[in-house]
Amino acid sequence: MLNVEDERFIEQDRQDLCEILAVRFGNIPNDVIQQIDELKDLNQLQRLILVACNSPSFKVFIEELGEPNQSFKLTGERFNPIRGN
Numbered sequence: 502m503l504n505v506e507d508e509r510f511i512e513q514d515r516q517d518l519c520e521i522l523a524v525r526f527g528n529i530p531n532d533v534i535q536q537i538d539e540l541k542d543l544n545q546l547q548r549l550i551l552v553a554c555n556s557p558s559f560k561v562f563i564e565e566l567g568e569p570n571q572s573f574k575l576t577g578e579r580f581n582p583i584r585g586n
Contacts, residue, residue, distance in 0.1 A: 510543055511540075511546060518546060519534060522562065533563070552565045552566075
């Protein structure tokens with residue numbers, strides 16, 4: 502069970518992730534928002550924030566969202582934010 506402080510961090514990271522996605526890629530589909538709202542692992546949320554900041558396309562982010570919690574190592578052209586689609 503999560504403590505109150507962890508819940509606050511998780512909720513803030515969910516909001517931050519959605520805001521980053523909206524700034525980078527425009528409107529976020531409701532099903533993606535729902536998937537994000539269901540995340541309860543702080544490490545996974547922080548990793549996805551990094552992915553959202555460094556993904557060249559929304560498609561790459563969605564692929565990573567569907568992956569199990571991975572390491573923080575984001576390398577290669579897949580995570581080059583200026584590469585484009």
